[in-house]
Amino acid sequence: MTYSIIGSGNVGTALARQFARSGIAVGLANTRGAASIAALCTELGDHVSALSLRDALQADVIVLAIPFRAHQAVAAMAPGWQGKIVIDAMNTYGVPIEELRGQASSDVVAGAYAGAALVKTFNQLPARLLAQAPAEHGGRRVMFVSSNDDAAAAEVASLVERLGFAAIGLGTIREGGALLGMGGALILQNLVKHV
Numbered sequence: 370m371t372y373s374i375i376g377s378g379n380v381g382t383a384l385a386r387q388f389a390r391s392g393i394a395v396g397l398a399n400t401r402g403a404a405s406i407a408a409l410c411t412e413l414g415d416h417v418s419a420l421s422l423r424d425a426l427q428a429d430v431i432v433l434a435i436p437f438r439a440h441q442a443v444a445a446m447a448p449g450w451q452g453k454i455v456i457d458a459m460n461t462y463g464v465p466i467e468e469l470r471g472q473a474s475s476d477v478v479a480g481a482y483a484g485a486a487l488v489k490t491f492n493q494l495p496a497r498l499l500a501q502a503p504a505e506h507g508g509r510r511v512m513f514v515s516s517n518d519d520a521a522a523a524e525v526a527s528l529v530e531r532l533g534f535a536a537i538g539l540g541t542i543r544e545g546g547a548l549l550g551m552g553g554a555l556i557l558q559n560l561v562k563h564v
Contacts, residue, residue: 376434379496398425450485458491486521503533515545
C-alpha cells in the first residue's frame, strides 16, 4: 500500500510526524505545491516526501487533512476514485448543520469521492496530541475508526496500529459519528488503552 496526506497544516503535519516516527513511507502535499513543504519533509526525514497534489492522489490510501469545505475541490482533481481508500481526518468546525443536509459529515465526503472506500479516523485528537508519541502511561493512545466498508476499515485499523495507536472500531460512519458527535469527541478524547 502507498500512502499520502493531503494538507500540511497542524493535523497533516502531526500525521506526517507519526509516519516518520514509525518508518512508514508517506507523501505529503498541499495546494501551494511541493516546494512549500520541502523543508518540512527534509526535517521529518527519508520516509516523508513532498509531492504535488496530483502525484499525492496516485496513492492507494489518501488522508484528507484539509478544511472540510476543501474536500470537493480535491475530489474534482481525480478522474475517478475506484479502488482508493480515502481517510477523512477532517472536522466540520464552523460548517452549518444545514450544509450537511442531515447526513454524517463523512457521508457527505463519501459522496464527493464516489467509488472510494471512505474511513473516518485521525480526527478526534487535537493536533498537539496527534503529533506526540502514541505510547502513554504504559498504554497506547486510542484512535477510533469507522467506515461503511469493512475491508477498508480493517486496512486502516492496521495502519493505525502500525503508527502506534490502539485502533478501536466504531462500526459504520453513522454509528461512529453518533458516538463521537454532540460532545462525545470531547469526552472520548485522549483515551489510553492498556494491554
